[in-house]
Amino acid sequence: MKVLKNKLALLVDDEQGTMRGTAFFEYFISALIVANMVAIVLESYEEIMPVYGDWLMNFELFSIGVFTVEYLIRIWVSDERHPELPAWKARWKYMTSFLGLVDLLAILPFYLPYLLLMDLRILRSLRLFRLIRLLKLNRYFTSLRLIRNVILKTKNEIAVTVFLVFILLVLASTLMYNIEKQAQPEAFKNIGESMWWAVATLTTVGYGDVYPITGLGKLLSAFIALLGIGIVALPTGIISSAYMEEFRELKGKTTSCSCPHCGKEL
Amino acid sequence: MKVLKNKLALLVDDEQGTMRGTAFFEYFISALIVANMVAIVLESYEEIMPVYGDWLMNFELFSIGVFTVEYLIRIWVSDERHPELPAWKARWKYMTSFLGLVDLLAILPFYLPYLLLMDLRILRSLRLFRLIRLLKLNRYFTSLRLIRNVILKTKNEIAVTVFLVFILLVLASTLMYNIEKQAQPEAFKNIGESMWWAVATLTTVGYGDVYPITGLGKLLSAFIALLGIGIVALPTGIISSAYMEEFRELKGKTTSCSCPHCGKEL
Amino acid sequence: MKVLKNKLALLVDDEQGTMRGTAFFEYFISALIVANMVAIVLESYEEIMPVYGDWLMNFELFSIGVFTVEYLIRIWVSDERHPELPAWKARWKYMTSFLGLVDLLAILPFYLPYLLLMDLRILRSLRLFRLIRLLKLNRYFTSLRLIRNVILKTKNEIAVTVFLVFILLVLASTLMYNIEKQAQPEAFKNIGESMWWAVATLTTVGYGDVYPITGLGKLLSAFIALLGIGIVALPTGIISSAYMEEFRELKGKTTSCSCPHCGKEL
Amino acid sequence: MKVLKNKLALLVDDEQGTMRGTAFFEYFISALIVANMVAIVLESYEEIMPVYGDWLMNFELFSIGVFTVEYLIRIWVSDERHPELPAWKARWKYMTSFLGLVDLLAILPFYLPYLLLMDLRILRSLRLFRLIRLLKLNRYFTSLRLIRNVILKTKNEIAVTVFLVFILLVLASTLMYNIEKQAQPEAFKNIGESMWWAVATLTTVGYGDVYPITGLGKLLSAFIALLGIGIVALPTGIISSAYMEEFRELKGKTTSCSCPHCGKEL
Structure with missing residues (x-):
């Protein structure tokens, strides 16, 4: 258990992680985010929905699944990165960080209707919040730093x-x-x-x-x-x-x- | 009287004034100027005038009142800033400075029809001069200095x-x-x-x-x-x-x- | 005669001339050039030609007169600027310089039909060459030098x-x-x-x-x-x-x- | 034979070649490339094809001929530039270099239909590849280097x-x-x-x-x-x-x- 946690911590850590899996994990999440964007664009085509609608819905469910697991893992292993803090404090730190909130907002709109027992009609406009997932890419762009500094x-x-x-x-x-x-x-x-x-x-x-x-x-x-x-x-x-x-x-x-x-x- | 004048001089002085009131005074005048702009924009909407016309007119009267009092105070206390000059010379200096003229032009269009006993029809086009009030903001933007220098x-x-x-x-x-x-x-x-x-x-x-x-x-x-x-x-x-x-x-x-x-x- | 020539040389010389007349002469020619531009623009208005057509034609004749006299003076006094050269060589140098050619082209289109005994119909399109007069302004803009260098x-x-x-x-x-x-x-x-x-x-x-x-x-x-x-x-x-x-x-x-x-x- | 090859090597070499012929050769090829562009533009005019169509086709044949000869010469003499390599290696080096591929692609679309015995209808769209010839100009622009570096x-x-x-x-x-x-x-x-x-x-x-x-x-x-x-x-x-x-x-x-x-x- 301890070993698995350690491995996962290295896997999702984009700064220290040097295992071969880390790079693969980063590319996989990046590709999934871009594929999500493409799916949003495709869904807007009237010709596409009747034919590939089911496929797109399944892909959305798959994405939500992956992102949820990723979010839970990040919460779980976040105490590894801050060993000096108590576990709950390290987790709270991640959950309230900018990238932690982005990770949450990327999946929350899907669960919200079930949590609040709201009318399903409002779900439609919540789909737009899926665009937030693009901000997850932020994590992997160190080259953005120069432009951000400027x-x-x-x-x-x-x-x-x-x-x-x-x-x-x-x-x-x-x-x-x-x-x-x-x-x-x-x-x-x-x-x-x-x-x-x-x-x-x-x-x-x-x-x-x-x-x-x-x-x-x-x-x-x-x-x-x-x-x-x-x-x-x-x-x-x-x-x-x-x-x-x-x-x-x-x-x-x-x-x-x-x-x-x-x-x-x- | 002397004490009051001293306090007012500090209040309207945006460079030396360090009292808590000074910052409040600056924010109040800035907010009023921006609100004046919004009012000018709102007045142009045909749907708004019949409903909120009276309210907008009262706001204009209120603004004129504040700006007139501010102008008179600035004239009165301007000798405090130039103690080396005779009082009338210090006042004349303020009244002919760029910001002094802006302060005057921001309120003059309202009084002009009464002063000149002109037809009220021309008053309409004079309202445009209220845009000059925006230039009053100039006083508070020290960050503009770099751009102005360039x-x-x-x-x-x-x-x-x-x-x-x-x-x-x-x-x-x-x-x-x-x-x-x-x-x-x-x-x-x-x-x-x-x-x-x-x-x-x-x-x-x-x-x-x-x-x-x-x-x-x-x-x-x-x-x-x-x-x-x-x-x-x-x-x-x-x-x-x-x-x-x-x-x-x-x-x-x-x-x-x-x-x-x-x-x-x- | 010698004195007059000397005075004229100083008058038209925009670099060394320090007499009060030089500045006046420069402003007069510059204003005339700008007025010529305005005249060209005005001539294109259908409403203006029937009413002010004669006035514009007279102004054109006046301009041609002034520019011709200016050109002749510049040829005459150009040996003063190059005392080391024989007079005809100094004059030829001015006439073939960039500004000398501009001075010539600014008046030539007016005289050409008379010189070549051409049909007057073609005179119309030659009027466009009056735009060349704008280049005469070149002489007075030392500030252009930085931009030209760049x-x-x-x-x-x-x-x-x-x-x-x-x-x-x-x-x-x-x-x-x-x-x-x-x-x-x-x-x-x-x-x-x-x-x-x-x-x-x-x-x-x-x-x-x-x-x-x-x-x-x-x-x-x-x-x-x-x-x-x-x-x-x-x-x-x-x-x-x-x-x-x-x-x-x-x-x-x-x-x-x-x-x-x-x-x-x- | 050896002497001819040496001369040709200098002729097509745009860096070391200092003979008078080199400059002429460069200008000739450059002019031919630009003329090819003009021909492509002209071919698109419906009014031009019936009248000058034959002329344009002959020009295309002439261009293909020149570029083919140029390509073959460049292959032949490329061992002169790399005397340290075996002949076939030097040639292969040129043929797989960027400019070597451009030289090939500039003529290949013409020969392809004959090589592959394809339908002539597809030849039309292959004509667009003639635009690649513009890239041949690349060879002669040393001034491009600063911009490319930037x-x-x-x-x-x-x-x-x-x-x-x-x-x-x-x-x-x-x-x-x-x-x-x-x-x-x-x-x-x-x-x-x-x-x-x-x-x-x-x-x-x-x-x-x-x-x-x-x-x-x-x-x-x-x-x-x-x-x-x-x-x-x-x-x-x-x-x-x-x-x-x-x-x-x-x-x-x-x-x-x-x-x-x-x-x-x-």
Whole structure:
């Protein structure tokens, strides 16, 4: 029993585990998560459900089974990773960690109707929560760390940029609403609808379902579209700088150097 | 009286004020400004006005009251911040500062019709000036400083880029007008209308209401759209570089040195 | 005569000239160039020509007069700037310089019909050459130098990027033509038309006049659109780096530095 | 014979060859490749085929001939470049190299029907493989090396970005499918169709054939479009940083040193 637990602890541990089984286990869970996504996409096809509906339901039951077993194992062996803590504390620590909650939320929507004896009709919308399973992949992406560091480092400036964009959207859509509401009472019915135009213009998406037709409206639209270029430049500049810093720190700057003029070591 | 004035001076002073009231006062004014924005958006909904119209009007009166009191207090206590100046000079200094003018313009549109005995019909368009209140938020965003520094540092290059974009827009729309006016006399009626196409293409918004249909027009459009990529690259590059400089200066790193042996620059 | 020539040489010289008249002369010519652009735009409005047509024609005659006199003066005084050369050589040097040719081309289209005794009908299309006058502004923008340096520095990489984009456009439009020609024989009539779609997608303009409707076509379109993001990233990265280098060189890196750990001067 | 082989080896060798013929040979092959592309484009024009069809077929035969001879020569002389290897090994090395395979694939589709005695109808779709000839240009672009280095250096981060984009697309389109399927059962028929909207929005292409019409859908669309700006910023920042590093390494600059007094890193 003790040996089995030890082996399982190594199996599900993605950081220390070096057994051959660990890599296999990781690939298996990753593949299952991706297959779950594919299943969600397939279920939305009307042509597919009558033919493969049963197959997809069985696959869902199989996935729930695997994820439930995985969750229970992770709870069970979590005291191995924190031998300094009492067993229940180590387990509680895992269960309330970010990845522990993701593991729970990935299976909970399936059990909830049975637990709460709710109407089965509401089960349908709960299916969407299966998307949370994608977050389980998080565990295996160490390469994400650099990008995460950069985003964390720049989160203040990004937040200010988002705030500036929001202010700009409110200003632009209020002005446009007042300019266009008489020419296009339907498309610019209120400032909320006007904001739909503002987002499409500032992000340069430009679906083409709403656009100004008056001269003044076109002038404002042109101005906002040109500002959109600057809006792209701001976060890009911020993120570029943060990347450079991160790169330089990773490289470890201890290369000793010699003067290019006299050749002496510094 | 003197004590009260002192307390109020600390209360409205967002830089030195450390009393607990200061933070509360700042949050209260910020929340009121944001609520004002929401009110402007809500007023534009036809469904909302008949039901909540009175409530929104009362909220506007309340806001005007708070902002007026705030403005008067700021005038009154401004001599506390500049003890070296005579009282009227310190007050005049505040009233003509950028934030002082914003504070005034945020409430003036409400009083103007009464002051000038104007027709009340014009009052409607004055309501738009309430958007100026958003600029009052400026006071509380110290994080904006980095972004403002970067923009100020690059303002010459940005201005040149804007000028280049403008020249490009005039050139492109004059050419396109001559190419397309016979195939689409309505969409490319004059160079002004043609410029609407030029902006939509250069900024890559592409609403799809105006686009060339002749072969030559499509060629020009493709060329302008590809140039649009370069137009995005220019300000992005400028802003990225300025950010890097700003970061490095903040960190207090010396960027380069001279060799201690021969004295030449490295 | 000699004195007048000297004064004129200083007047039109935008680099050495320090007289008060020089700045005035520069502003006058710049304003005239901008006014010429405005006139070209105005002439395209059908409503304006019958009313202000005579006025615009007179303005054109006035502009031609000023630019002709300016050109003749510049030829006359160009030997002052190169006293080491014989007079005719100095003049020929100016006339064949880039700005000298621009000065000539800005007025030539007006005189050409008289010189060649051509039909006046062709005069219409020659009017477009008046756009060349914008290039005269080039003389006064010293701030453009930084941007020009950056573009020159990166011209090899930009050229390679343009080449890659071109290859990508040919590949994408050939594939899309083969995929969509049966579903939309009108929109994807040949590879030329298909390239119109490719440009709109790769530059993310997306007018919406042409888009794939088959599943495979949408897949290719999605792939090209995502590549479009990379296409924006390449020149932006190139230009950012070049800017940084340029900035660093401008700053002169001779700031002596001390070790942040022991405080000693290096 | 030996002399001819030596000459041919120098002729086709784009790295060591310095004879006048080498440059000519390179330009000739490059021009032929570009002309092949133009021919593919021209063949798609219905107006052109009846008139110039024979000419284009002859040009194709001529191209195949040249490329076949080039391929055979390259096989024959490849032992000259690797004198240390036995002849057959040197030849096999070329034939299995990337450029060797490209050279083969550029001509193989023409011979395949004769080799396999297949139906000639399938020959048509094989013509598309002629696009592979473009890759032959690869040989002559040494300037591509910097861009290739940058892409190779950043391939991990780019891959993670692509993965993030993919996750985001699946999430966005699943949500949008559930939001919009009742309002627009045709446009958002299944998650696959919904993904078409997601790509168009996230890349800011915005064709305008599919867009949300419900309030919640517009909110999600606005959110995704704003995220699109961040999606552009990520690869741009990554590539910018890599460029800077590459530039600095090319320049041979030591990026940082250690203090000569206390030995600590600066």
